Amino acid sequence: xxxxxxxxxxxxxxxxxxxxxxxxxxxxxxxxxxxxxxxxxxxxxxxxxxxxxxxxxxxxxxxxxxxxxxxxxxxxxxxxxxxxxxxxxxxxxxxxxxxxxxxxxxxxxxxxxxxxxxxxxxxxxxxxxxxxxxxxxxxxxxxxxxxxxxxxxxxxxxxxxxxxxxxxxxxxxxxxxxxxxxxxxxxxxxxxxxxxxxxxxxxxxxxxxxxxxxxxxxxxxxxxxxxxxxxxxxxxxxxxxxxxxxxxxxxxxxxxxxxxxxxxxxxxxxxxxxxxxxxxxxxxxxxxxxxxxxxxxxxxxxxxxxxxxxxxxxxxxxxxxxxxxxxxxxxxxxxxxxxxxxxxxxxxxxxxxxxxxxxxxxxxxxxxxxxxxxxxxxxxxxxxxxxxxxxxxxxxxxxxxxxxxxxxxxxxxxxxxxxxxxxxxxxxxxxxxxxxxxxxxxxxxxxxxxxxxxxxxxxxxxxxxxxxxxxxxxxxxxxxxxxxxxxxxxxxxxxxxxxxxxxxxxxxxxxxxxxxxxxxxx
Amino acid sequence: xxxxxxxxxxxxxxxxxxxxxxxxxxxxxxxxxx
Numbered sequence: 001x002x003x004x005x006x007x008x009x010x011x012x013x014x015x016x017x018x019x020x021x022x023x024x025x026x027x028x029x030x031x032x033x034x035x036x037x038x039x040x041x042x043x044x045x046x047x048x049x050x051x052x053x054x055x056x057x058x059x060x061x062x063x064x065x066x067x068x069x070x071x072x073x074x075x076x077x078x079x080x081x082x083x084x085x086x087x088x089x090x091x092x093x094x095x096x097x098x099x100x101x102x103x104x105x106x107x108x109x110x111x112x113x114x115x116x117x118x119x120x121x122x123x124x125x126x127x128x129x130x131x132x133x134x135x136x137x138x139x140x141x142x143x144x145x146x147x148x149x150x151x152x153x154x155x156x157x158x159x160x161x162x163x164x165x166x167x168x169x170x171x172x173x174x175x176x177x178x179x180x181x182x183x184x185x186x187x188x189x190x191x192x193x194x195x196x197x198x199x200x201x202x203x204x205x206x207x208x209x210x211x212x213x214x215x216x217x218x219x220x221x222x223x224x225x226x227x228x229x230x231x232x233x234x235x236x237x238x239x240x241x242x243x244x245x246x247x248x249x250x251x252x253x254x255x256x257x258x259x260x261x262x263x264x265x266x267x268x269x270x271x272x273x274x275x276x277x278x279x280x281x282x283x284x285x286x287x288x289x290x291x292x293x294x295x296x297x298x299x300x301x302x303x304x305x306x307x308x309x310x311x312x313x314x315x316x317x318x319x320x321x322x323x324x325x326x327x328x329x330x331x332x333x334x335x336x337x338x339x340x341x342x343x344x345x346x347x348x349x350x351x352x353x354x355x356x357x358x359x360x361x362x363x364x365x366x367x368x369x370x371x372x373x374x375x376x377x378x379x380x381x382x383x384x385x386x387x388x389x390x391x392x393x394x395x396x397x398x399x400x401x402x403x404x405x406x407x408x409x410x411x412x413x414x415x416x417x418x419x420x421x422x423x424x425x426x427x428x429x430x431x432x433x434x435x436x437x438x439x440x441x442x443x444x445x446x447x448x449x450x451x452x453x454x455x456x457x458x459x460x461x462x463x464x465x466x467x468x469x470x471x472x473x474x475x476x477x478x479x480x481x482x483x484x485x486x487x488x489x490x491x492x493x494x495x496x497x498x499x500x501x502x503x504x505x506x507x508x509x510x511x512x513x514x515x516x517x518x519x520x521x522x
Numbered sequence: 523x524x525x526x527x528x529x530x531x532x533x534x535x536x537x538x539x540x541x542x543x544x545x546x547x548x549x550x551x552x553x554x555x556x
Contacts, residue, residue: 009555012554012555012556013555017549041524042530043530046528046530046533046534222523225527226523226527229523229527229530229531230527230529232525267555271555275552276549278541278545279546279549280540282541282545283542285541286538286539289535289537290538290539441548442551487527499540
């Protein structure tokens with residue numbers, strides 16, 4: 001295995017596939033997808049879902065894997081350098097690439113905190129801390145107190161939550177510290193199979209639930225699956241459903257963030273990206289459609305019934321994961337072990353994603369400033385630790401929603417659009433097609449030449465336009481933010497703008513240093 | 523679950539399991555990273 005100079009590289013093919021799949025598989029596979037599918041036409045949702053997978057998700061995967069490997073050949077592991085490599089005549093394109101560092105960083109600084117909740121809850125599950133709770137109100141209260149939003153007999157402050165955050169944060173930095181092969185790949189090679197084992201056990205438990213309440217024979221697992229899979233074809237007439245499907249594909253595959261670009265940059269020029277990219281996408285879909293859809297919604301249906309399941313499905317990711325599911329598991333034999341499996345599954349899904357979110361910033365420092373890994377990780381660690389604090393101490397004030405909107409939604413779609421246009425139109429589809437197939441272990445179906453050039457960009461522009469008009473404008477104008485929370489949202493926004501400007505300045509400095517170094521050599 | 527629900531479930535599972543099986547067989551039969 002050849003290393004590109006001193007840059008990190010992956011140790012094995014399975015390793016890079018597990019790492020990308022780990023980046024993609026997250027809480028959304030087990031919480032967001034089942035709820036979205038159930039609320040948007042059930043089985044019929046799979047029609048727009050698979051359409052979006054074929055026309056948007058898989059093309060974007062291939063684009064990002066290819067661009068990443070291409071940029072890595074020039075020792076650029078992040079979007080500023082990668083975009084510059086694609087369009088060297090354009091002095092400004094590298095600044096658009098800043099989004100590929102900004103987005104992952106912004107998501108990291110709240111995602112890590114949420115990930116720490118899953119670690120905490122896996123500890124609470126195995127120790128039985130919440131096992132006496134039997135209703136939604138008390139479980140919600142438990143969560144609220146843990147988060148520091150209220151005080152009760154379970155928690156009287158943020159001490160426990162903060163401790164678990166520290167453990168989680170240190171674990172992330174520890175993994176990144178050991179690099180691509182020694183850290184991330186090593187983590188994902190055991191975390192991903194273990195995640196699948198936990199998920200299979202939970203799925204098997206759900207499939208064998210039957211109808212626990214003899215007085216309510218309709219509250220059974222078959223009907224629970226029916227709630228998710230019975231098709232409502234009328235939903236397909238709604239543009240909203242098609243948008244939701246496209247959005248779900250986007251978020252589930254972690255495209256448009258910049259992490260796949262960075263991961264792929266550690267491949268060699270002759271390494272396949274077609275089969276590897278498709279395998280990573282397939283692994284994510286396995287976790288989502290087969291495992292994720294077979295756990296929480298059917299289980300919740302069996303214990304809460306057809307009336308309550310509607311509101312449960314709409315109650316949001318946190319409610320599903322930290323309130324509904326533990327309540328469901330509490331009703332079963334071996335509830336503490338099952339609860340541990342559930343939250344450990346979410347923690348593994350989380351940490352394999354969060355390390356990928358940390359890597360672009362570290363790679364940027366290593367590649368563009370030639371800082372060694374230890375120093376780069378230290379700088380990232382200090383900066384991100386400080387940036388994580390607002391999400392912890394101002395939870396419930398709109399800070400996390402704001403970070404998630406800009407880092408995890410808005411810039412994702414913008415970035416995906418930019419990279420697709422760059423790939424297909426600036427770099428050019430002929431060159432792009434050749435680049436995809438360098439070292440390829442399978443041919444991309446020829447129709448994708450048309451899809452990547454015309455359909456995927458069109459799809460992205462439509463999503464961008466519709467989301468901007470229907471959903472984003474109200475968010476940008478803080479329409480649903482209470483007056484008390486507006487200052488928090490405003491300062492978060494200002495902080496994000498500052499982070500973006502700092503990153504742009506760093507890109508500028510890096511390029512000026514390179515230019516000066518080149519001139520000294522002449 | 524209605525019959526149509528089963529249809530959608532089995533088709534979805536079939537497509538994904540087919541895809542992942544195809545991919546993994548090919549991955550394990552092909553070359554390692556360079």
